[in-house]
Amino acid sequence: MYTRGSGVSTGDLSRLTRFDSASRSVHFRDQPERARKGMTTQKRRRPGETRDMLMEAALTLVGRGRHFASLGIREVTRQAEVVPTSFYRHFRNMDDLGLTLVDELGVVLRGMMREARANVLHADKLMDESVAIFVNHVQANRNFFTFMAQGLAGESQAIQQGIRNEMQFFASELANDLRNLRLLTRLSDEDLDMACELVVRTVAFSLTDILSISPEDEAELARIRRRTTRFLRMIFIGADHWQSS
Amino acid sequence: MYTRGSGVSTGDLSRLTRFDSASRSVHFRDQPERARKGMTTQKRRRPGETRDMLMEAALTLVGRGRHFASLGIREVTRQAEVVPTSFYRHFRNMDDLGLTLVDELGVVLRGMMREARANVLHADKLMDESVAIFVNHVQANRNFFTFMAQGLAGESQAIQQGIRNEMQFFASELANDLRNLRLLTRLSDEDLDMACELVVRTVAFSLTDILSISPEDEAELARIRRRTTRFLRMIFIGADHWQSS
DNA sequence: GCCCCTTGTGTACATTCGTACACAATATGT
DNA sequence: ACATATTGTGTACGAATGTACACAAGGGGC
Known part of the structure; x- marks a missing residue:
């Protein structure tokens, strides 16, 4: 899958490592409250519930004055209290979500x-x-x-x-x-x-x-x-x- | 906010293009060509020209299928071939630019x-x-x-x-x-x-x-x-x- | 000439983003 | 019941963004 390593190797790595340490402190911001502690139990939901929550979340943000075109995946999942990667279980991208709406x-x-x-x-x-x-x-x-x-x-x-x-x-x-x-x-x-x-x-x-x-x-x-x-x-x-x- | 054109690719493609663009040193990406070499001379412009170029650039992007609400300052300045910080010499934010339009x-x-x-x-x-x-x-x-x-x-x-x-x-x-x-x-x-x-x-x-x-x-x-x-x-x-x- | 004011440039940084990957929990079919 | 498919979670990383700050170039006043 890594087609070539040449792409990154030319970059200035010392400059990039900064991003590592910088983002670490913020790391748990995207995870919803329930997931942060333990994650021994995965929240049970009826099928398609998360999907609905994502659509609902997008609409909520739109209703709050945001424009749909400017919404990001992370933003929507945050509002839906779901982890960002969960989005892809239901939609390919934001356009897909919009189409479903x-x-x-x-x-x-x-x-x-x-x-x-x-x-x-x-x-x-x-x-x-x-x-x-x-x-x-x-x-x-x-x-x-x-x-x-x-x-x-x-x-x-x-x-x-x-x-x-x-x-x-x-x-x-x-x-x-x-x-x-x-x-x-x-x-x-x-x-x-x-x-x-x-x-x-x-x-x-x-x-x-x-x-x-x-x-x-x-x-x-x-x-x-x-x-x-x-x-x-x-x-x-x-x-x-x-x-x- | 990023690649949102009629989403077909699920990732492989965007991944490749990302690596591709990364092969050039990331550092000067935002600076327009003219500024990259030397900067001995500052381009002369009639008053308000950059301002017009910024508005023009925003319209160009909109005409290219982007939604105005999803445009970023960096994106517009890039299109206008101007350095990002230059934006603030003319507009407080994107809304301000829109209002001017x-x-x-x-x-x-x-x-x-x-x-x-x-x-x-x-x-x-x-x-x-x-x-x-x-x-x-x-x-x-x-x-x-x-x-x-x-x-x-x-x-x-x-x-x-x-x-x-x-x-x-x-x-x-x-x-x-x-x-x-x-x-x-x-x-x-x-x-x-x-x-x-x-x-x-x-x-x-x-x-x-x-x-x-x-x-x-x-x-x-x-x-x-x-x-x-x-x-x-x-x-x-x-x-x-x-x-x- | 000189000063200053507007405009453009370069650098830096913290934050946010999309998304690949691996693993865990649950649902479903047999 | 157990295997398999589906869905949710955690981690990681590189690209992109908004914006603060300091400096440079040129123009118009004196």
Whole structure:
């Protein structure tokens, strides 16, 4: 495995030994409390628990203001109270972890849709209720949605594409629902899809509004809800008059 | 923080490259070429040139797929061919640099508005031309806009707020222009502002579309242009029928 | 000329990072 | 029950980072 020794041998070794002694004092910093004393018992966990803890830890850090792209493996494992090398038992690298998180987005969105379908009874309350449900879900999974907002622009290509796909899927489901509700029936399938995409984007953008305010600021939250609803109403009106003008 | 490009290798490769780079004496890695030999002459530069180079370097790295939040001072100075400590002559930290970049956004947007005002002659071509101008500007300043898209969600609060403000300003300018063009005259000032904000958000979102494709992919670019225009048209129709339904 | 102020450079160091490797504890299949 | 696969832990090391400090070069005032 050591392909050649030539690489290191040219370096100034006396300079490097300093790092040895320097890092020794700090050495147990990464190990979680439980491991430090004895390690006679290895903590029992249900399968996949550490894996979940790692994802959870990443989200916690993101929720604490850090950007996912700047998180390191050690940082995450520290937050998860797990030894750094344990990370590799579950993920190949941070991108891999991020991708796994994106997979969860589908679950969350599906849950949101289910709730919306169950609660939206008449069309006239459709928008207010849907927006309210969305806002509630964001509030309930703030860290998670923060990660999504971050990933929408500028994360690894794969993560970005994953989020994009979920949004696309959500939009097409929305189009289905509208069809079933006999709304915007004058639009062609293609135009309806477009309108729904615009709706989803608008709601997604309002995500950044919600996340930029304090979670307890009910007044500002109400303002965002109201504004988002008005955005949607305007889009629906536009869709309703589409191609007729 | 380190090698985080679409992670394929599990370690063997990065191990090799590490040894490879270690074969050169580690010591002068950070110093740019010019400084390595002699340093009898200090490079002459016009005032603020290094500062600009640092900002440029950050944008270059961002354009190369890195996320701004994950950039380090050393990394940027290396790209700028400047010694690390030089950074502090111009910025307190990376956030400070980012904030300075955001300031430039105002300039760019103003230039875009000027061009739009000069070129949009009749209202019927308004949207197509404006979208085209926007797309062109994005293409011409790809790295810069990538940074903006990244900063929109999840960067430091200050950066996020800065971008948000610029968008707000742009929206209000747009409202002004529409007033002057005698468009959407039936809307109250408040409603017109809202509509313009929706327009700006929609265009901003299309930024992520543009940035996610290859710059040379003219076909896909045309598709994006077309779709964005249709989004805007739908919004305008909605605004035009606002409160009348 | 001289002084000083801004900017660039070089060195140093403690800290953090990713990750290879070997071993221990536990879970799982038979 | 026992062998095997999976997961967690401890150790080690070299590369990289942020930043403090002291010094050097050139420019603008007097």
